[in-house]
Amino acid sequence: MKPSLPQPSETELAVLVGSLPSHEREGQVFLRLRSAIGWSNLRGLAAHAKLRTTLVVGLSVLFWIGLFVLFYEGFKFVVSHVGQSGASLHAKTILFVFSLFFSSLQVMLIFSAGIILYGSLYASRETKFLMTLPVRDERIVFFRFQEAIFFSSWGFILLASPMLVAYGWVVQSPWYYFAYLPFLLIAFAYIPSSIGAIGCLLLMRHLPRMRRVAIGLASVVVIVIAYQSIWRTLAIADADLLGAAWFKKTYLRFSFTRGEWLPSTWLSHALIDAARRWDLNPDDLPWLESGKYLVLIVSNALMLHLIVKWIGKRVFRESYWGLATRPAKKGRVDLAWIDLIAEKLMFAFPKQTRLLISKDLRLFRRDPVQWSQFLIFFGLLTLYFANVDRFRQHKTDLSVLTWVNVVSFLNLAVVGLILSTFTTRFIYPLLSLEGRRFWILSLLPVERETIIWGKFWFAAGGSWLPCSALVLLSDLTLDVSWMVVGVHQLICLLLCVGLSGMAVGLGAMMPNFREQSPSKIAAGFGGTLNLVLSALYILVVVLLTALPCHFYLLAGRAEMPPKFLQVGYLRFWLLTGILASTALAAVVTIVPLRKGLKAFRNLEV
Structure with missing residues (x-):
């Protein structure tokens, strides 16, 4: 029976609350703490990591400029073709894009x-220290919630800002469109972040008693909703594929993304209204209409801010101690079935490497934060690949064959990009997280190189199996040729090996043993660098093999192909692209691993 915690009396609570500083003073103290931490980090980067900071800023700027050019050309195409059909159709098209x-x-x-x-709130030693200070529970929750907003929304700002600036530039928006933009983005990001924080606090309040039920129900709800949405979206007649009727039906099937109660709809309407030129119609006041949506978004963000603090005040301490003092389960001596399968699959590795890989595998499957994200993203991809069969009909048509090849390689690129986010989020911080138990590893009769190789084989093998299965499912659903299936499987293997080697190598070169949160480690310099380099590597590998393979298939069906599309020439081009991709994969795998092994061998903790 779980012992009940002693509850203070009302008199004791009154004395404790009366001894606390005021809300204003408490907020000022934590603001100074946040400012001191921020300035300390910036001074540390400027003094000891100038090259790293310059590289990250430069790559981020190049990434932003690349997205801006891409969105600029896309909106320019939409405005030039759809804008001629009338302002109403143009507004509906842009609303569809923004809402989705x-x-x-x-x-x-x-x-x-x-x-x-x-x-950061329930699995951090800093939270334990903050709870010993005379501060309110809601202040601790809000302090950690600020970090959650920053680390979760920086990617959203990086993706959304070039798109919205490009749209305003194309349609020649007035000045107040760009003035509203930062306030709209920040207020919008605050709303879903607050909803996520409320869900986290309420879930942790009841998690010790109904952990399996809550996780199971959440997984079933997400899978059912995703399956129904994808099924309705893809249930389109083959004759309407990419035609006017197809786009009309697609617009109607995504109507759930334009609900008036959604913050994304408020943001979309605010942007479209602010982008309209008021001088074209003096009676129209688009700045006022957009301002109303801005007030609506900001007011809801402030309301959710108060709800987060109110819930944090009432449930945080109880949920924290309930999670920390829950009775431990009796350990099982026998191995789980997944461990037995993994042991049989790793028969070729040395015993020490097998043990290290098994340790990482058990840590992964015992952490619901990791496997739940893995299950959600790859489950959604599985549902999509299982239903994306609309392109395989009428394969005698050359245009449809072109789309089949393009979609198959796009699916491969999507799998690679999602894999790059997982290697950055989970594989890159693995060695940094060993800092708390590094002294144990140092006492073991195991070479440090074995630790690195264990992480690498765990990442490469664990990512190759689901990724290759997803790519194979996509190819079989699209009914592509067996040559394309073989090329895709080879590319998938190269991507898994290269991304794993890059993540493990950079993680060993730039470890962060002071930080306990994997998300913060991944959001640092090394994680950002790994994510950018991974995206570039995926782009180069896919292009080296996709273009020659695509033209090779088209040349075999064309009656009079041009000289540069002759089958013999394209066969040589395809072979060269595969060899170049293999060489590039070897470089991005071996070079980071060698440098990581050298840095990890000389590491003192």
């Missing part, structure tokens, strides 16, 4: 903020 984009990011922000808040 922001609604998807809205869901991601909810999960991201909730997961990050759990790691």
Whole structure:
């Protein structure tokens, strides 16, 4: 029976509350703490990591400029073709794009903020220290919630800002469009982040008693909703594929993303209204209409801010101690079935490497933060690949064959990009998280190189199995040729090996043993650098093989192909692209691992 914690009397509570500083003074102290931490980090980067900071800032700027150019050309195409059909159709098209984009990011922000808040609030030693200070519970929650907002929304700002600036530039928006933009983005990001924080606090309040039920129900709800949405979206007649009727039906099927109660819809309407030129119609006041949506978004963000503090005041301390004092389960001596399967699959590795890989595998499957994200993203991809069969009909048509090849390689690139986020989020921080128990590893009769190789094989093998299965499912659903299936499997193997080597190598070169949160480690310089380099590597590898393979298939079907599209020439081009991709994969795998082994061998903790 779980012992009950002693509850203070009303008199004791009154004395304790009366001895606390005022809300204003408490906020000032934590603001000074936040400012001191921020300035200390900036001074440390300027003094000891100038090259790293310059590289991250430079790559981020290049990434922003690349997205701006891409969105600029896209909106220019939409305005030039759709704008000629009337302002109403143009507004509907842009509303469809904005609503779909922001609604998807809205869901991601909810999960991201909730997961990050759990790691920084319930699994941090700093929280234990803050709870010993004479501060209010809601202040601790809000202090950690600020970090969750920052780490979960910086990617949203990086993706959304070039798109919105490009749209305003294309349609020649007035000045107040760009003035509203930062306030709209910040207030919008606050709403789903607050919802994620509320869900995290309420879930942790009841998690010790109903952990399996809560996680199981959440997984079932997400899978059912995603399956129904994808099924309705893809249930389109083949004759309407990419035609006017197809776009009309697609617009109607995504009507759930334009609900008037969604913050993403408020943001989309605010942006479209602010982008209209008031001088074209003196009676129209778009700045006023957009300002109303801005007030609506800001007021809801402030209301959710108060709700987060109110819930944190009432449930945080009880949920924290309830989670920390829950009775431990009796350990099982026998191995789980997944461990037995993994042991049989790793028969070729030395015993020490097998033990290290098994340790990382058990830590992964015992951490719901990791496997839940893995299950959600790859489960959604599985549902999508299982239903994306609309392109395989009428394969005698050359245009449809072109789309089949393009979609198959795009699916491969999507799998690679999602894999890059997982290697950055989970694989890169692995060695940094060993800092708390590094002294144990140092006492073991195990070479440090074995630790690095264990992390690498765990990442490469654990990522290759699901990724190759997803790519194979996509190819079989699209009914592509067996040559393309073989090329895709080879590319998938190269991506898994290269991304794993890059994440493990950079993680060993730039470890952060002071930080306990994997999300914060991944959001640092090394994690950002790993994510950018991973995206560039995926882009180069896919292009080296996708273009020659695509043209090779088209040349075999064309009656009179041009000289540069002759089958013999393209066969040589395809072979060269595969060899170049293999060489690039070897470089991005071997070079970071060698430097990581050298740095980890000389590391003193």
